[in-house]
Amino acid sequence: MDNLTLKVVGLGHTVSIDISPSATVRDLQKEVESQTSLPAAYQRLIFRGKKLDDDSRVLGQDNDGLGIEHRTRLMLLHNEFFAADKKGIDAINAQLSGIDDLEKKIKEGSLQHKVVDELITRICCNLDAVDTNGSERLRAMRKDAIRKAESLAN
Structure with a gap:
């Protein structure tokens, strides 16, 4: 087929x-x-x-x-959920952009391990501060972003 x-x-x-x-x-x-x-x-x-x-x-x-x-x-x-969750989506996407930038810097080897850990912690704190307003979709999106950030520590 x-x-x-x-x-x-x-x-x-x-x-x-x-x-x-x-x-x-x-x-x-x-x-x-x-x-x-x-x-x-x-x-x-x-x-x-x-x-x-x-x-x-x-x-x-x-x-x-x-x-x-x-x-x-x-x-x-x-869809109909996008307008209600837009503020949270934008906040999470901003942090995902930061995660991508950090990933590039890690691959370049331009950051010390201690600095990487601090930046990952800061990103995770920022993600934790995103208000989901009870939205399961936003909560899942935030959880995936935190997992992505934490995966950089390894």
């Missing part, structure tokens, strides 16, 4: 994704997240004017799939 090549357009992004027809909507959202940095929890994908809300549906035509074919164009929008 050949892969589907899908074009996802919206929110200032135009990405081309190669994915298996047996992949689910959730798999597609993860791939979109990796190419756009928009967390899957905040994505709304539109196909033929309909929201792809069921994360477990198969993309292709087999097994009660969505019927998405090769070279299909999908629209990417923010």
Whole structure:
């Protein structure tokens, strides 16, 4: 079975994704997240004017799939949770940018181990201070960012 090549357009992004027809909507959202940095929890994908809300549906035509074919164009929008969590998303993304910068400096070898530990601690404290307002999506995003920061200590 050949892969589907899908074009996802919206929110200032135009990405081309190669994915298996047996992949689910959730798999597609993860791939979109990796190419756009928009967390899957905040994505709304539109196909033929309909929201792809069921994360477990198969993309292709087999097994009660969505019927998405090769070279299909999908629209990417923010979902209803994005506006409520935007402040927290921006704060976490700012810390993720700091984590990426620190990772580059570690690879260059320009920082002492003690300094790296201090910077990681500072980033984790900043992430801990992000108010999630009870949002499970933000809490999960913050937890992933903390794990990424802590992984730099090894």
